[in-house]
Amino acid sequence: MQTITIQRRASVPDELRVARCLSAPHRGPRLLFFSGGSALNGISRQLKRYTHNSAHLITPFDSGGSSEVLRKAFGMPAVGDLRSRLMALAEETDLGQPDIVRLFSHRFGLEGCPDALECEVEQVLSGEHPLVRAVPQPMRMLVVSHLQTFAQNAPVDFDYAKGSVGNLVLAGGYLGNERLLEPVLFMMSKMMDVLGTVRSVVDVNLHIGAEYEDGSVVIGQKEITGKEVPAPKARIRRLFLADDTGEVPPEEVVLPLRNQRLIRKADLICYPPGSLYSSVAANLLPARVGQEIAETNVPKIYVPSLGQDPECHGMTLSDQVGALIKVLRADAGHEVPAKALMTHVICDVSVPVSDCAAVTLDYGIPCVRLPLAEGSGQLYDEKAFCEMLVSLV
Structure with missing residues (x-):
């Protein structure tokens, strides 16, 4: 052209x-x-x-926010950006967002005391929360199944504060599908009538790292963005993928x-x-x-x-x-x-x-x-x- x-x-x-x-x-x-x-x-x-x-x-390399909590708990790729794009592309009606989208966008404990947070979490994970009950069957049954898979695998000290229900459903689906993202992304796309295709570029649990012109090296998305913590005051010379042991050769991903x-x-x-x-x-x-x-x-x-x-x-x-x-x-x-x-x-x-x-x-x-x-x-x-x-x- x-x-x-x-x-x-x-x-x-x-x-x-x-x-x-x-x-x-x-x-x-x-x-x-x-x-x-x-x-x-x-x-x-x-x-x-x-x-x-x-x-x-x-x-899937985000290392901040609620995605960080899930990644540390389950050793999984970040799902927050995937969830938010799915919701952005979800079909809407004249009445606004469907019930399933409202549920997936809900976050825990934005206000109230710790006891209220614990009660809210219990209601959601058991399927008794009003937002869950508003979802029609058979979608509700599938959502509750993924939430219960999440609950069964979550550490006892898991921090739910400000966590997204949609992220929990994605995590539960990931854990229940042999630690694969694609099946649960496909399921959520169908549930929300997503008008497009949303995929993780790769389905791996890795982080991004950056080597700077001053010789410094940092690992982790939130260390690079300069939004949650100050980024190094130098230009990035090279970007790479890394796991817990260090840099991963590109041909392996x-x-x-x-x-x-x-x-x-x-x-x-x-x-x-x-x-x-x-x-x-x-x-x-x-x-x-x-x-x-x-x-x-x-x-x-x-x-x-x-x-x-x-x-x-x-x-x-x-x-x-x-x-x-x-x-x-x-x-x-x-x-x-x-x-x-x-x-x-x-x-x-x-x-x-x-x-x-x-x-x-x-x-x-x-x-x-x-x-x-x-x-x-x-x-x-x-x-x-x-x-x-x-x-x-």
């Missing part, structure tokens, strides 16, 4: 393409996102209006065939807004990701985050592009042209022209500036973002 075509379609959304998607989203384009965190959830809710065929490969097929079938690949390393690049680390992307002849779009990303210490837009290309080339091969891995960068008009020009100068990748931010300039306008993407296919 020529640069001028991308720029014309994106800057003035193709009304026919957009209208076609709005009238028949079940036949919408297959947009593939390498994502994690919450940055894309609002856009995903809007995206349901345009296509029911988006695919989201989500990082291979993208599953089912996810390789998602890449091959995509109409467009998007490296979306989100923390550059822990939400986007982390998904590109497994073996075969870079190779499959290089061999897929579709638009491959990078849309950088708005505002400051604590992970991008002193990095320009061109540096951010280079960081993603570096991770992809580690698998695809250093001789692979940058444009085989990323065909275009699309950013808001608030990005200086000189920053865009530097991307093209350094990597030969066209950079298109478009009015995509909402009024505050801190977030993308969800409608404009979605119509831009579907106009490119």
Whole structure:
């Protein structure tokens, strides 16, 4: 696809393409996102209006929040980002969220005393809580089965405070299905009528690690993001996967065939807004990701985050592009042209022209500036973002 075509379609959304998607989203384009965190959830809710065929490969390497508690208790991948994306893509009615979505989004003990928390947990795990009882059969029976599997395996000192019921159901399903995520993700997708595909990029219990230019090395997503604890005041030189014993060679963590097929079938690949390393690049680390992307002849779009990303210490837009290309080339091969891995960068008009020009100068990748931010300039306008993407296919 020529640069001028991308720029014309994106800057003035193709009304026919957009209208076609709005009238028949079940036949919408297959947009593939390498994502994690919450940055894309609002856009995903809007995206349901345009296509029911988006695919989201989500990082399971989160090490903070309630996911951290589950990971320490059960030695399992992080499920919080998977749950939140499933809920973002769940079908909604004129009356709002279905009962099953309300249950999965409920968190324990946001207010009240410890005794109240204990009582609430007991009600949920036994299936007697009003939110559980509101779920119709036979879904309720399946949910309770997973909750009881969780309860049977949970440590006696497990901390339920602020934990998500949806995370407990995912954990129970994981433990009851030979420690596999895919079966329970499929089940939850069907329960919530998820309008798209949500998968863990790999089904392994690993962490991300970062080596910095000052020589320091940290292990764990929350150590890198700079959101829960201060991140090192240096640029990341290299990202890698690690277990409890240290770094894991990339060839030992291979993208599953089912996810390789998602890449091959995509109409467009998007490296979306989100923390550059822990939400986007982390998904590109497994073996075969870079190779499959290089061999897929579709638009491959990078849309950088708005505002400051604590992970991008002193990095320009061109540096951010280079960081993603570096991770992809580690698998695809250093001789692979940058444009085989990323065909275009699309950013808001608030990005200086000189920053865009530097991307093209350094990597030969066209950079298109478009009015995509909402009024505050801190977030993308969800409608404009979605119509831009579907106009490119």
